[in-house]
Amino acid sequence: MVRRAGETVWIDGDRIVEAAPNDGEAAPKTLIDGRGLYLMRGLTDMHVHLWDQVELGAYLAHGVTQIRNLSGMPFHLRLAQEIESGAVVGPRLVTSGPILNSTGANFQIIHERVETADEARAAVHRQHAAGFRTLKVYSNLSREAYEAIRDEARELDMEIMGHSPEGRRGPGVPAQAPFDIAFEELLDDGFATFEHAETIVWHGLRNRRDLDAMRALAARLAASKAVVDPTLVAFYNLLRVAETKGEFVKGPDMQLLNPLVVAQEAPNYARWAAEDVETARADFAFYQAATLALHEAGVRLVAGSDSGIFANAPGVSLIDELDLMIDAGLTPAQALGAATTNAALTLEADDSGGLVRPGVRADLILLDADPTKDMSAMRRPVAVIAAGRLQDRAALDALLAAARAPDMTRTIANVSEGLKAQGGDPSAVLGP
Numbered sequence: 001m002v003r004r005a006g007e008t009v010w011i012d013g014d015r016i017v018e019a020a021p022n023d024g025e026a027a028p029k030t031l032i033d034g035r036g037l038y039l040m041r042g043l044t045d046m047h048v049h050l051w052d053q054v055e056l057g058a059y060l061a062h063g064v065t066q067i068r069n070l071s072g073m074p075f076h077l078r079l080a081q082e083i084e085s086g087a088v089v090g091p092r093l094v095t096s097g098p099i100l101n102s103t104g105a106n107f108q109i110i111h112e113r114v115e116t117a118d119e120a121r122a123a124v125h126r127q128h129a130a131g132f133r134t135l136k137v138y139s140n141l142s143r144e145a146y147e148a149i150r151d152e153a154r155e156l157d158m159e160i161m162g163h164s165p166e167g168r169r170g171p172g173v174p175a176q177a178p179f180d181i182a183f184e185e186l187l188d189d190g191f192a193t194f195e196h197a198e199t200i201v202w203h204g205l206r207n208r209r210d211l212d213a214m215r216a217l218a219a220r221l222a223a224s225k226a227v228v229d230p231t232l233v234a235f236y237n238l239l240r241v242a243e244t245k246g247e248f249v250k251g252p253d254m255q256l257l258n259p260l261v262v263a264q265e266a267p268n269y270a271r272w273a274a275e276d277v278e279t280a281r282a283d284f285a286f287y288q289a290a291t292l293a294l295h296e297a298g299v300r301l302v303a304g305s306d307s308g309i310f311a312n313a314p315g316v317s318l319i320d321e322l323d324l325m326i327d328a329g330l331t332p333a334q335a336l337g338a339a340t341t342n343a344a345l346t347l348e349a350d351d352s353g354g355l356v357r358p359g360v361r362a363d364l365i366l367l368d369a370d371p372t373k374d375m376s377a378m379r380r381p382v383a384v385i386a387a388g389r390l391q392d393r394a395a396l397d398a399l400l401a402a403a404r405a406p407d408m409t410r411t412i413a414n415v416s417e418g419l420k421a422q423g424g425d426p427s428a429v430l431g432p
Contacts, residue, residue: 047304056090057399073418097132104140246273
């Protein structure tokens with residue numbers, strides 16, 4: 001994972017062309033002196049919500065050279081091309097389409113609402129025609145809508161991922177009555193990733209804190225070759241708001257969150273500031289135990305932060321996620337592997353394994369300490385190379401500063417366009 005001393009990594013364009021011991025070859029046009037430093041593959045954040053392009057700098061500043069946006073809008077497709085061409089500086093951007101959901105407890109204004117099989121099929125075709133190739137499904141999807149999405153995805157060679165759909169939620173679910181769609185039904189449906197440890201506990205265990213049952217479920221997930229993105233930091237930040245009675249949202253990292261998000265999340269901040277702390281702590285402890293159970297069962301874990309919503313700041317939240325995975329019982333190398341090796345195997349569909357080797361994208365981080373021994377080095381890289389383009393610490397600091405001042409006119413235009421494209425009402429979020 002971390003390159004050995006005495007080696008040179010040669011980059012041409014956006015690719016690594018050689019990684020080998022020093023042999024006295026002539027120096028390249030641009031030489032980066034890495035003596036005394038540590039080189040590793042850049043990180044991938046597998047679960048983000050991006051609202052404005054200046055937020056990209058906050059990811060790069062923390063060594064994140066690839067992000068997977070999971071609430072797609074038209075601007076994400078354009079921005080991905082601009083990053084690829086070099087017109088915009090940022091991590092490689094891959095994106096799902098708009099979130100597909102049915103009316104229910106977890107429906108949000110930003111979701112694309114589908115209730116029937118016909119509506120679901122039409123939504124899938126719209127997303128495919130727009131250029132999206134990943135469908136994000138959500139908790140409240142009705143059985144008829146979900147099954148139509150799944151079947152159309154297969155026909156169009158699109159992948160599905162997201163929250164595990166539960167079907168329509170009747171009275172007594174989940175403690176007294178089962179879900180309309182059993183969690184196990186989804187295990188052979190070809191999900192690219194299942195998102196959130198707490199969603200798996202809610203749906204797969206009917207919200208029971210039963211570690212033996214979790215281990216049995218983890219074994220079934222492993223047998224199905226499932227990939228899980230625990231996003232522990234998403235619930236941990238809810239807990240931190242509860243523990244501090246809301247003071248956490250006044251911290252400096254919150255300056256990296258888009259102001260539109262902060263305004264929309266105000267009711268949630270108030271709600272979690274009043275939540276019972278001990279219950280939330282117990283829930284979080286179980287989500288960490290569940291994550292370890294998944295890892296020990298052989299489930300491939302990837303690392304995502306759910307940044308860009310609630311109090312999950314872009315960039316730094318992924319480093320928090322890696323720390324929480326280590327606290328759960330993974331080694332530092334295993335946690336870093338979730339954000340490098342496992343992400344590459346999941347997203348890139350090749351055998352690069354997130355390694356620093358010839359032929360792979362030149363997405364690299366230079367650190368002043370070995371991260372397998374000192375994870376704090378991940379919080380302030382010496383330099384980051386994204387698609388072969390160098391950003392030294394001064395450049396990273398400038399990107400971080402810019403990320404604290406998003407263009408609100410552009411943000412509102414992005415969201416307005418997205419809502420209109422999926423048949424929503426922009427005034428519901430942005431005001432008339």
